[in-house]
Amino acid sequence: QSVLTQPPSVSAAPGQKVTISCSGSSSNIGNNHVSWYQQFPGTVPKLVIYENNKRPSGIPDRFSGSKSGTSATLGITGLQTGDEADYYCVTWDRSLSAGVFGGGTKLTVL
Amino acid sequence: EVQVVESGGGLVKPGGSLRLSCAASGFTFSSYSMNWVRQAPGKGLEWVSSISSASSYLYYAGSVKGRFTISRDNAKNSVYLQMNSLRAEDTAVYYCAGDPTGEYYFDYWGQGTLVTVSS
Numbered sequence: 144q145s146v147l148t149q150p151p152s153v154s155a156a157p158g159q160k161v162t163i164s165c166s167g168s169s170s171n172i173g174n175n176h177v178s179w180y181q182q183f184p185g186t187v188p189k190l191v192i193y194e195n196n197k198r199p200s201g202i203p204d205r206f207s208g209s210k211s212g213t214s215a216t217l218g219i220t221g222l223q224t225g226d227e228a229d230y231y232c233v234t235w236d237r238s239l240s241a242g243v244f245g246g247g248t249k250l251t252v253l
Numbered sequence: 254e255v256q257v258v259e260s261g262g263g264l265v266k267p268g269g270s271l272r273l274s275c276a277a278s279g280f281t282f283s284s285y286s287m288n289w290v291r292q293a294p295g296k297g298l299e300w301v302s303s304i305s306s307a308s309s310y311l312y313y314a315g316s317v318k319g320r321f322t323i324s325r326d327n328a329k330n331s332v333y334l335q336m337n338s339l340r341a342e343d344t345a346v347y348y349c350a351g352d353p354t355g356e357y358y359f360d361y362w363g364q365g366t367l368v369t370v371s372s
Contacts, residue, residue, distance in 0.1 A: 175356075
């Protein structure tokens with residue numbers, strides 16, 4: 144299983160808010176920045192949050208990121224059906240000397 | 254316009270070798286750390302390897318350490334992944350991804366190249 148733990152799935156209604164958690168340890172999230180990626184089926188992952196809470200150009204402010212201790216959270220407000228995708232967190236792990244991804248979370252907008 | 258293009262994937266028998274290439278343009282390649290990330294069919298993303306901008310630091314996932322070697326040629330704006338002793342579990346789409354600061358976020362991705370390890 145993954146070093147970083149994400150819920151396999153989350154769901155919410157259009158217009159609502161959802162959060163996706165990413166839980167790690169002091170060797171990874173606790174001491175390094177976290178980034179988040181959105182991936183639609185059959186497409187290339189896309190960066191939506193970097194350095195815990197920064198949005199790349201072109202990413203709407205409906206997307207937000209935060210980090211506290213050894214956990215990080217991706218938030219999406221004003222959900223749209225077009226937000227349905229898989230979301231992954233990633234960071235560096237000092238103990239492993241390796242990059243580590245979460246297992247991914249499938250977002251369903253009901 | 255940023256372009257990242259992987260090549261070199263294909264069908265290989267268990268125990269065989271492949272060399273993946275990634276050609277980049279449209280950004281300052283020589284200042285970027287470069288990474289390989291893979292995704293097995295129907296599975297999540299898995300970080301494979303990274304190389305710092307000047308090739309000073311090379312890192313590998315435990316699952317590929319000792320079998321895969323990452324390298325780069327800044328004069329050619331290219332990064333490579335030599336894969337030896339391939340196993341069925343290495344079957345995946347391999348993405349090349351650029352990291353501008355070494356903080357392990359990837360803002361530029363290629364379309365990926367499929368590696369299939371099967372007899």
